[in-house]
Every structure is written in C-alpha cells, then in structure tokens.
Amino acid sequence: MDLALLVNPAARGGRTLRLLAPLVRRLRQGGAEVSVIVGDGPADALDRACTAVAERPDALVAFGGDGLVHLALQAVAGGEVPLGIIPAGTGNDFAAALGLTGRDPVKTILRGKARAIDAARVGPDEWFASVVCCGFDSRVNERANALTWPPGMARYLLAAAGELRDFRPIPFRITLDGRVVEQEAMLVAVGNTRSYGAGMRICPTAEPDDGLLDVTILGAVGKGAFVRSFPRVYRGGHGAHPAVTMVRARTVTLEAPDVVAYADGERIGPLPLTCAVSPGALRVLI
Known part of the structure; x- marks a missing residue:
C-alpha cells in the first residue's frame, strides 16, 4: 500500500508525536510505503494533504482526533481516495461511530477494506462527517x-x-x-x-x-x-x-x-x- 499519513503534532499535548516512529515502523513492516505529512498549521496541512491526495495514494490516513479527521475530510470527500483513521485524540467520536476504536488501527489500515458512507456540506465549501x-x-x-x-x-x-x-x-x-x-x-x-x-x-x-x-x-x-x-x-x-x-x-x-x-x-x-x-x-x- 501507498499511504499518506497526516499527523497532528499537537494532539494530546504533543504526546502523539512520540508514537509516530513506532507507528510508521509497523506500517512499513506490514508492507506499506508511508509518507508523513506535518503542516505548519491547519491551512498548510490541508494544502499538503490535497497535494498528496492528487497523487492518488491508496489512502490518506489521519493520525489524530476528530479535528484532524475533519481536516483530512476536506481533501478526500467526493473523491476516490479512501480515508484511514488512527484515533489519537481526546474524543474520537467519528472513529467510534464506525467501530474503529478499541481495535488495532494498523491492522485496519493494512487490511485496506473501504466502506462508503455519507458526508455533508456545511456552507458553500466545507465538509463535515459527524x-x-x-x-x-x-x-x-x-x-x-x-x-x-x-x-x-x-x-x-x-x-x-x-x-x-x-x-x-x-x-x-x-x-x-x-x-x-x-x-x-x-x-x-x-x-x-x-x-x-x-x-x-x-x-x-x-x-x-x-x-x-x-x-x-x-x-x-x-x-x-x-x-x-x-x-x-x-x-x-x-x-x-x-x-x-x-x-x-x-x-x-x-x-x-x-x-x-x-x-x-x-x-x-x-x-x-x-x-x-x-x-x-x-x-x-x-
């Protein structure tokens, strides 16, 4: 698999970053090619995510909480590239709604099975999922x-x-x-x-x-x-x-x-x- 991994360095007060290297290692051991995306802020992260999605990876993977999932959604909704989620936020409500919490997220990503669900627009140009x-x-x-x-x-x-x-x-x-x-x-x-x-x-x-x-x-x-x-x-x-x-x-x-x-x-x-x-x-x- 060719994965674009979108990371929120501020998730859980920065503690998520300590899990990044082991996560990437596990994904690569499972046979995935992984490119890591870390923006200087939300706008920069979205620009980088959209650029990555334009290159048609097998998935854009959000490693963070609901806020990062929301950002990733703007890059993939309405397109063919699926969204992967590795829950690492405080709430993780969207991941919980899809039964993704309490499971091994790496196995879920490497399995590569996609489900089509609804997304919705709010205002003229913003998507939301929850x-x-x-x-x-x-x-x-x-x-x-x-x-x-x-x-x-x-x-x-x-x-x-x-x-x-x-x-x-x-x-x-x-x-x-x-x-x-x-x-x-x-x-x-x-x-x-x-x-x-x-x-x-x-x-x-x-x-x-x-x-x-x-x-x-x-x-x-x-x-x-x-x-x-x-x-x-x-x-x-x-x-x-x-x-x-x-x-x-x-x-x-x-x-x-x-x-x-x-x-x-x-x-x-x-x-x-x-x-x-x-x-x-x-x-x-x-």
Whole structure:
C-alpha cells in the first residue's frame, strides 16, 4: 500500500508525536510505503494533504482526533481516495461511530477494506462527517477557545459554567427540506453520526450511510431543567424529554442571531448556514 499519513503534532499535548516512529515502523513492516505529512498549521496541512491526495495514494490516513479527521475530510470527500483513521485524540467520536476504536488501527489500515458512507456540506465549501452544533454548545466552544487555562476538558467545563450564567434561549428558524420551523431553542444539532464532545450522543439514532441528516432540537427550558436533563445525552436518553424534537432531513438551513456553528468540533462561522448530505461521498477504511 501507498499511504499518506497526516499527523497532528499537537494532539494530546504533543504526546502523539512520540508514537509516530513506532507507528510508521509497523506500517512499513506490514508492507506499506508511508509518507508523513506535518503542516505548519491547519491551512498548510490541508494544502499538503490535497497535494498528496492528487497523487492518488491508496489512502490518506489521519493520525489524530476528530479535528484532524475533519481536516483530512476536506481533501478526500467526493473523491476516490479512501480515508484511514488512527484515533489519537481526546474524543474520537467519528472513529467510534464506525467501530474503529478499541481495535488495532494498523491492522485496519493494512487490511485496506473501504466502506462508503455519507458526508455533508456545511456552507458553500466545507465538509463535515459527524455533527454540526449551534446554540449553547457552540457558545461554550467559543468561550473555551478564548481561555488559555485550565488545560484539556477542564477548560470546557469552566466555559460551560460561565455560559450557563448568561445564556438565554435563542430564536431559531430551521428549514428542513423546505419545511420551516420557528422556535426558541437552547441548541440545534445536525448529525451525520450520533455523538460529539467525547461521547455525547446528541443524535442517538444517526446512521452515517442512510442518506439523511438527524436533527436534534432542544427547545427553550429553564436553566435548572437544562442542567438536570443534560447528563442524559451521554446515554442518548434525552430524546424522551418533552422539550426535545428529533427529525431527519436531507437539507437543513439554520438561521439565528449571534450564533456561530461548529462542525466536528471545528469553528465554521456565523449563521445562517445550510447543511446538505451527500450520500456515499466518503470512503473509509474499516
């Protein structure tokens, strides 16, 4: 196999880099030719990944977490080169959705079996594979990204506590395959797969190969009810809450004032935005 290995040197605080040499050695012992791609930043890494994909390797392999998978997706979605994933991030939600966690990723890559799944566009020129979020959760991301301390997940917990103090339900206009829904909501999530944020099953019934996007709308609730019900999302049990609506659509347009959307944990930009599924647009090594 001819593999282009895309690496995030910052994954897990740089600890992933220590695993790079043994990983490359195992891949080469398995008969693969490996070229390593490390960019000076996200834009440079994407340019290098696109250049590598243009040379038609047997796979572009993302060695990192959901953020790196999102970047690699921009290079391979809609094309013939499959995506390989060696999970090495904090959440690894996309890898988990495809059953790639808890297995030997090198054996998976060397096996070379590809599965076609859906990918989706958000806005005019960005692909996503897992979940687009906007509302309380995206505002927590915005707040956390502005903090320099504490490290890791503790930063998001601090940001969530801070956002909860000021948060008010947001007036959303949601267009689902032409049908318009207008309501105040705490958050809206559009999922190609079921989870985000290291295991929160926000779209618990989402399937990555059904040609549809799952939409979860958490309507306006009091802060106390929000805090009490939120832990249910880890089990996917929040769908039973009367304020939660779950629907499916091929195209979803989101409109709301002063709301920024995140996709696969990466900042996309302010609403309005349209999400549109592309059935079978991504091939993944499984």
